[in-house]
Amino acid sequence: MRQSKLFTRTKREAPADEVAKNAQLLIRGGYIYKNMAGSYSFLPLGLRVIEKINRIIREEMNNIGGQELYMPSLQDPVLWKKTDRWSDENVDVWFKSQLQAGGDVGFGWTHEEVVTDIMRQYVSSYEDLPFSVYQIQTKFRNEVRAKSGIMRTREFWMKDMYTFAATEVQHDTMYETVAQAYGRIFNRIGIGEKTYKTFASGGAFSKFSHEYQTLAEAGEDVVYVCEAKGIAINEEVLEEADLSELGITREELVERKSIEVGNIFSLGTKFSEAIGLTFKDETGESHPVIMGSYGIGPARSMATVVDLLADKKGIVWPESIAPFMVHLVGLNLEDPEIRDWAEGIYNAFSDRGVEVLFDDREVRPGEKFADSDLLGIPYRVVVSRKGKEAGTFEVVTRKTGAVRNLTEQELFADLVGE
Amino acid sequence: MRQSKLFTRTKREAPADEVAKNAQLLIRGGYIYKNMAGSYSFLPLGLRVIEKINRIIREEMNNIGGQELYMPSLQDPVLWKKTDRWSDENVDVWFKSQLQAGGDVGFGWTHEEVVTDIMRQYVSSYEDLPFSVYQIQTKFRNEVRAKSGIMRTREFWMKDMYTFAATEVQHDTMYETVAQAYGRIFNRIGIGEKTYKTFASGGAFSKFSHEYQTLAEAGEDVVYVCEAKGIAINEEVLEEADLSELGITREELVERKSIEVGNIFSLGTKFSEAIGLTFKDETGESHPVIMGSYGIGPARSMATVVDLLADKKGIVWPESIAPFMVHLVGLNLEDPEIRDWAEGIYNAFSDRGVEVLFDDREVRPGEKFADSDLLGIPYRVVVSRKGKEAGTFEVVTRKTGAVRNLTEQELFADLVGE
Numbered sequence: 001m002r003q004s005k006l007f008t009r010t011k012r013e014a015p016a017d018e019v020a021k022n023a024q025l026l027i028r029g030g031y032i033y034k035n036m037a038g039s040y041s042f043l044p045l046g047l048r049v050i051e052k053i054n055r056i057i058r059e060e061m062n063n064i065g066g067q068e069l070y071m072p073s074l075q076d077p078v079l080w081k082k083t084d085r086w087s088d089e090n091v092d093v094w095f096k097s098q099l100q101a102g103g104d105v106g107f108g109w110t111h112e113e114v115v116t117d118i119m120r121q122y123v124s125s126y127e128d129l130p131f132s133v134y135q136i137q138t139k140f141r142n143e144v145r146a147k148s149g150i151m152r153t154r155e156f157w158m159k160d161m162y163t164f165a166a167t168e169v170q171h172d173t174m175y176e177t178v179a180q181a182y183g184r185i186f187n188r189i190g191i192g193e194k195t196y197k198t199f200a201s202g203g204a205f206s207k208f209s210h211e212y213q214t215l216a217e218a219g220e221d222v223v224y225v226c227e228a229k230g231i232a233i234n235e236e237v238l239e240e241a242d243l244s245e246l247g248i249t250r251e252e253l254v255e256r257k258s259i260e261v262g263n264i265f266s267l268g269t270k271f272s273e274a275i276g277l278t279f280k281d282e283t284g285e286s287h288p289v290i291m292g293s294y295g296i297g298p299a300r301s302m303a304t305v306v307d308l309l310a311d312k313k314g315i316v317w318p319e320s321i322a323p324f325m326v327h328l329v330g331l332n333l334e335d336p337e338i339r340d341w342a343e344g345i346y347n348a349f350s351d352r353g354v355e356v357l358f359d360d361r362e363v364r365p366g367e368k369f370a371d372s373d374l375l376g377i378p379y380r381v382v383v384s385r386k387g388k389e390a391g392t393f394e395v396v397t398r399k400t401g402a403v404r405n406l407t408e409q410e411l412f413a414d415l416v417g418e
Numbered sequence: 419m420r421q422s423k424l425f426t427r428t429k430r431e432a433p434a435d436e437v438a439k440n441a442q443l444l445i446r447g448g449y450i451y452k453n454m455a456g457s458y459s460f461l462p463l464g465l466r467v468i469e470k471i472n473r474i475i476r477e478e479m480n481n482i483g484g485q486e487l488y489m490p491s492l493q494d495p496v497l498w499k500k501t502d503r504w505s506d507e508n509v510d511v512w513f514k515s516q517l518q519a520g521g522d523v524g525f526g527w528t529h530e531e532v533v534t535d536i537m538r539q540y541v542s543s544y545e546d547l548p549f550s551v552y553q554i555q556t557k558f559r560n561e562v563r564a565k566s567g568i569m570r571t572r573e574f575w576m577k578d579m580y581t582f583a584a585t586e587v588q589h590d591t592m593y594e595t596v597a598q599a600y601g602r603i604f605n606r607i608g609i610g611e612k613t614y615k616t617f618a619s620g621g622a623f624s625k626f627s628h629e630y631q632t633l634a635e636a637g638e639d640v641v642y643v644c645e646a647k648g649i650a651i652n653e654e655v656l657e658e659a660d661l662s663e664l665g666i667t668r669e670e671l672v673e674r675k676s677i678e679v680g681n682i683f684s685l686g687t688k689f690s691e692a693i694g695l696t697f698k699d700e701t702g703e704s705h706p707v708i709m710g711s712y713g714i715g716p717a718r719s720m721a722t723v724v725d726l727l728a729d730k731k732g733i734v735w736p737e738s739i740a741p742f743m744v745h746l747v748g749l750n751l752e753d754p755e756i757r758d759w760a761e762g763i764y765n766a767f768s769d770r771g772v773e774v775l776f777d778d779r780e781v782r783p784g785e786k787f788a789d790s791d792l793l794g795i796p797y798r799v800v801v802s803r804k805g806k807e808a809g810t811f812e813v814v815t816r817k818t819g820a821v822r823n824l825t826e827q828e829l830f831a832d833l834v835g836e
Binding site for chain 2: 069070095
């Protein structure tokens with residue numbers, strides 16, 4: 001894509017009311033726009049990042065047999081009264097409204113009730129189980145205080161998977177399978193090293209649930225970590241659980257700030273009993289289905305990557321989720337010979353399927369370089385008169401700052417493995 | 419995908435309260451689930467269709483230079499008061515709620531105000547124009563009466579494009595470019611022949627706007643068509659416009675029922691003036707930006723395809739948006755030799771990138787064929803003992819009912835062009 005055609009522009013300053021680093025950098029880069037507190041637009045560059053995160057999530061969910069569906073936001077109170085989660089006393093994040101046709105309606109902040117209700121149509125026998133479904137859907141939560149940029153908003157994408165099992169063994173197997181997929185997801189989006197599968201309390205149906213907590217100074221959460229043993233636990237577990245059971249002592253744990261990027265937990269039969277999702281076993285006896293719930297926030301993951309990896313100059317994207325792989329920065333483009341050379345290399349990248357943002361704007365080199373650092377695309381390839389004379393391109397790796405001068409052949413050998 | 423793993427099942431009957439043919443068939447096929455009046459879930463098969471429609475739309479929007487973004491549902495009243503579209507007297511489809519942090523909030527039923535506000539950040543000069551953006555986003559409309567299945571729901575996907583121009587010439591050029599892209603979209607999803615670019619009244623800023631109306635008995639709209647001249651006009655234009663200007667007389671026009679699958683219209687400077695989106699021309703003089711708005715409903719398009727092309731046996735998908743290209747129906751699979759043969763051809767399809775649904779369920783042949791007709795996948799390929807003995811597969815084209823017996827080589831020559 002040509003940067004001269006992109007409608008967004010970089011900004012020197014973020015809005016004064018925006019204190020979170022992720023949102024400051026993303027707004028300055030033209031990735032997002034703040035519409036109101038807790039509500040953001042994703043502009044073309046930002047949407048490209050989200051779509052890459054979503055693609056990774058989908059691949060991992062499909063690989064473990066997850067079937068994608070899409071459930072509505074509008075919620076019928078009847079369903080939520082069955083689980084006692086309609087009243088504002090019990091759930092303090094509802095957005096509610098009224099139908100003109102009569103009656104109340106809510107905007108979904110989670111979808112356990114909905115998915116359980118749907119499955120009543122399709123599950124009747126143990127032979128129908130186990131299976132898992134997932135969706136990537138907007139959730140609405142009426143947070144008293146939206147904060148931390150795109151970490152905690154009132155409207156956000158959520159990938160939620162739900163599993164359905166006839167037996168504890170089936171459930172435990174799926175739970176572990178999803179846990180492993182989550183590990184792969186966080187590795188692939190570039191925060192695997194800092195992300196811990198963290199013991200959290202399990203509720204009524206299992207000893208523990210698990211949060212995926214990424215260690216970061218910008219985090220709102222606190223976890224207790226033993227890096228050597230690769231174990232992390234949250235505050236509740238610290239206070240309540242028998243640590244020896246986890247093979248760890250209090251002294252080994254260090255308190256760290258963290259961001260919850262995902263969570264997985266057993267729902268047991270809470271929802272299936274309340275809503276009436278049952279199956280018949282081999283003997284014809286009826287049982288409630290055993291369920292699990294598994295969440296990841298794509299935009300929160302994006303914010304975490306920005307907070308964790310950015311440097312003083314701007315954002316640093318991992319290749320896997322960068323909006324483009326190459327930032328082709330054209331200097332001296334007023335010279336037709338250089339312009340031709342730049343267009344040639346732009347086409348050569350595009351022909352090879354390399355996603356490239358071509359800075360063909362008529363602005364000063366210093367501004368181009370500053371913008372390039374801010375945008376954080378993994379490889380900057382500079383086309384200039386000086387380079388043309390030497391027959392090379394200056395290639396700067398955003399993450400390390402390493403500078404190399406490569407011929408076209410070397411460039412494609414390096415970036416495309418030709 | 420193996421049908422035995424798909425969690426959905428076909429149903430003999432649709433819910434008694436569902437009168438629209440599209441929803442009846444889609445519910446029976448397990449494509450969608452009705453959560454409440456005017457609100458549906460898209461199950462795996464249905465989501466595959468929607469995603470294919472969205473992919474076609476995206477390709478056509480990207481091809482004309484549209485930049486994709488994503489705007490939130492939550493709406494700040496401040497913005498909508500500027501255009502006088504916040505009050506329920508002026509707009510009768512708002513869902514509104516209150517922030518716990520204080521203040522009202524609406525749920526977006528369209529996004530002109532939002533996109534205009536965003537562009538104030540990025541447009542200042544004539545050099546920034548023209549350009550176009552689009553999104554595929556959920557809209558909420560508090561319809562008094564939800565009806566016609568997934569045609570008119572209270573929550574629905576909408577692709578909306580917005581164009582921004584400095585001059586009338588720029589605007590008209592983009593308007594015509596989008597019109598042509600819309601023609602290609604409706605052709606590609608299989609309703610092009612029945613879909614007319616229909617003259618509608620243009621509002622304050624242009625003589626006409628255009629609706630894309632698909633002739634269908636299930637339609638809620640009425641249009642006046644001259645098939646010979648390829649002209650259609652809506653009721654307002656019939657009453658108000660000078661038909662001779664359109665090169666048509668009243669006598670040539672036939673009244674037909676139709677479904678509005680898209681619309682395009684000039685917004686002029688209504689929103690840019692109200693919200694303050696201006697640019698400076700070459701002389702430094704300030705002007706409001708000229709805008710256009712262009713909508714398509716992906717789920718409504720899906721419903722239209724179902725209503726228009728279905729036959730007595732069930733849905734008939736065009737290849738372009740079918741959930742799978744091939745329905746591989748396995749008979750006599752209890753015989754290991756037939757099972758092996760079926761698995762081999764299933765893998766051969768998958769290896770060639772052909773999307774195939776493999777009916778490997780242990781149910782009667784008659785049930786498999788009835789389900790296959792209902793689901794409407796373009797090609798049914800039957801694997802059976804009889805076929806194995808002859809060395810052929812029975813291939814049934816869903817649309818025409820044509821039956822052929824093909825060898826494996828002939829099958830791949832026909833379906834994959836090998």
